[in-house]
Structures are given as structure tokens and as C-alpha cells.
Amino acid sequence: MSDDPSVSFTGFIISLTTTAAVHFGDYPDPVTGETKPPNLEGAAQMIEILAMLEQKTRGNLSAQERSLLEQVLYDLRMRFVAAQQDEKAGAPARES
Numbered sequence: 001m002s003d004d005p006s007v008s009f010t011g012f013i014i015s016l017t018t019t020a021a022v023h024f025g026d027y028p029d030p031v032t033g034e035t036k037p038p039n040l041e042g043a044a045q046m047i048e049i050l051a052m053l054e055q056k057t058r059g060n061l062s063a064q065e066r067s068l069l070e071q072v073l074y075d076l077r078m079r080f081v082a083a084q085q086d087e088k089a090g091a092p093a094r095e096s
Contacts, residue, residue, distance in 0.1 A: 009057075009061070009065050010064075010065060010068060013050070013053070013068055013069055013072060016049060016053075017046075017050070017072050017076065019042075019046050020043050020046035020050075020079075022036075023038065023039045023040070023043035024038050024039075024079060024080075024083055025037055025038040038086075038087070040083055040084065043076070043079075043080055043083070044080065046076070047073065047076050047077060047080060050069065050072060050073050050076065051073060053069065054069050054073060057069075
């Protein structure tokens with residue numbers, strides 16, 4: 001097995017987390033280079049995928065992998081709640 005982080009479980013989790021951040025409008029889209037307004041539906045989907053991975057891999061992860069996944073899920077869920085509150089409060093969309 002390769003030590004290349006792009007093919008490791010940790011690298012996969014980081015990739016999904018980055019995709020969620022793109023949906024939150026935190027980073028530019030890697031294809032277009034544009035920072036778009038938050039897409040909460042897309043962010044929610046990434047959170048659901050990560051939650052599914054947590055459930056399906058339970059008992060099969062190293063302590064470090066489990067900790068990373070738990071922390072990422074917590075952070076993304078809190079970010080999602082904050083983004084929903086911003087949306088309800090009519091916060092202006094982020095601009096690039």
C-alpha cells in the first residue's frame with residue numbers, strides 16, 4: 001500500500017471536507033476558480049457522506065483516523081448550523 005496521502009483514508013476525508021468547504025463558499029471552485037455563494041444542499045450532502053463513512057467504518061479505523069473523522073464531522077455540522085442561521089438572517093452572499 002502506498003503512503004501517498006491522496007489515496008489514504010485520511011486524504012479521502014480531507015478531500016470530502018474540502019468539497020464541503022467549497023459548498024460553504026469558503027474556497028473557490030477548483031474547476032472554475034470562482035468563489036460561489038454557499039450551497040447548503042451540497043454541504044449537507046458532504047456531511048451525510050462523511051457520517052455514512054463514520055458509521056460504515058466504525059471499529060475499522062485507527063484512533064487517529066477515527067478522531068479526524070469525528071472532529072471533521074463536528075466542525076462541519078457546526079459550520080452548517082451557522083450557515084443556516086446566516087441564511088435565515090439574510091446575510092449577504094459572499095463575493096469572490
